[in-house]
Amino acid sequence: MIPLVYHASYSRLALPPKHRFPISKYAHLYHYLLNSGLASEQQFISPKPTHAAxxxxxxxxxxxxxxxQGTLDAKAIRRLGFPWSQHLVTRTLHSVAGTALCARRALDQGIALHLAGGYHHAxxxxxxxxxxxxxxxxxxxxLLDSGEVDKVMIIDCDVHQGDGTATLTAGDRDIVSCSFHxxxxxxxxxxxxxxxIALAPGTGDNEYLDSVNTTVNYLLELEKPDIILYDAGVDIHADDALGLLSVSLQGLYLRDLSLLTQAKQRGIPLAAVIGGGYSPDPLQLTQRHSQLFLAANHLWP
Known part of the structure; x- marks a missing residue:
């Protein structure tokens, strides 16, 4: 079974009215996967919170x-985009640990998926x-510090560039950062x-998929990573509230299927996070994120 990482704290965050972040999407996705038969309870594992050290x-x-400790100044909190709360601390410590847990399970089983993650602007x-x-x-x-792998590739397909990932890994040849945005x-x-790989506003399925497929194929041959961390953001969708690209629901599925297929064919473990996605319609947003799980189930039935 494909390991799926989830914790109830992901959606337990009170936000101001009309806040743009769809905090309920994690719980919606969890229940959708179960109710649609895309996942079973036995697949889910919960992370323990990480620590400051x-x-x-x-x-x-x-x-x-x-x-x-809740002592960030007002400017730093505004930059985060979330009001500080103890719930935010709990959610953050669990979700960051969740991606690390997902990566370790991927090393064991070839694939693992996290129902959160993709915090590439930190x-x-x-x-x-x-x-x-x-x-x-x-x-x-x-993974690198423990000696479990020698090289990690982060493939970021969120519509926004992974600027935090870029600065944190600058000059670090054991973490290769690749951003499609x-x-x-x-x-x-x-x-x-x-x-x-910077794409123009309005880029649709054909051009987007050709860019991803060609580039990933080239980079995996060139860099030969021991594991892929994949940010499967769905804010590239044509109707996303914060995206400017024009990729369809089918395009999301084909992108995820391509990434997962290339990893599996080369025997490279892949850990995926769901990344960004913004819509006032919870069902539509859930269906967009579910394409990753559909693709994984197709390859690992």
Whole structure:
């Protein structure tokens, strides 16, 4: 069975009225997978919260402590995009640990999926764009420091560039960062990833899929990573509230199927996080995120 990582704290966060972040999407996706038969209860595993000492291997100790203790200044909190609360701390410590757990399960079984994650806007000493700590780099660093792998590739297909991932891994050859994103979208300043594939607003299925398929095939042959951490953001969808690309629901499925197929054919373990996705319609957003699980079930029935 494909390991699926989830914790109830992911959606237990009170946000102000009309806040743009769809915090309920994690719980909706969890129940949708069960009710649709895409997953069974036996597949789900829950992470234990990570600790400050572990986070400080990636992030500035002062920033880590200020967030956990609730002493961040107003500017730092505004940059996060979330009001600080103890619920936010609980959610963050579990979800960051969830990606690391997902990566380790992928090493064991070839594939694992996390019903959260993709906090690629978190930098060394500050968070940004709904991202407190960078779970992708955190998971990569845990695997590398433990000696379980020698090289990690982060393939980021969220519509927004993974700027935090880029700065955190700059000059680090054991973590290879690759970001597919809309060139006109957030963040305004885009630091250089190892590989940046910037797409024009309005890019549709054919051009998007050709870019992803060709680039990933080339990079996997070139870099030969021991594991892939895949950010399967669905904010590339044509109707996403914060995206500027024009990829269809079928395009999401084909992208995920392609990434997972290329990894499986090469025998490279793959751990995926669901990444960004923004819609006022909970069912439509859930269906977009579910394409990753449909693709995985097709390849690992």
């Amino acid at each position: 572990e986070l400080e291997r990636v992030h500035d100790a002062g920033y880590v402590q200020a967030f956990i 930098h060394h000493d500050f968070g940004s764009g709904y991202c407190v700590f960078n779970d992708l780099v955190f998971a990569a660093r845990q 809309c060139d006109a979208n957030f963040p305004a300043r885009k630091p250089q990833s190892d590989y940046d």
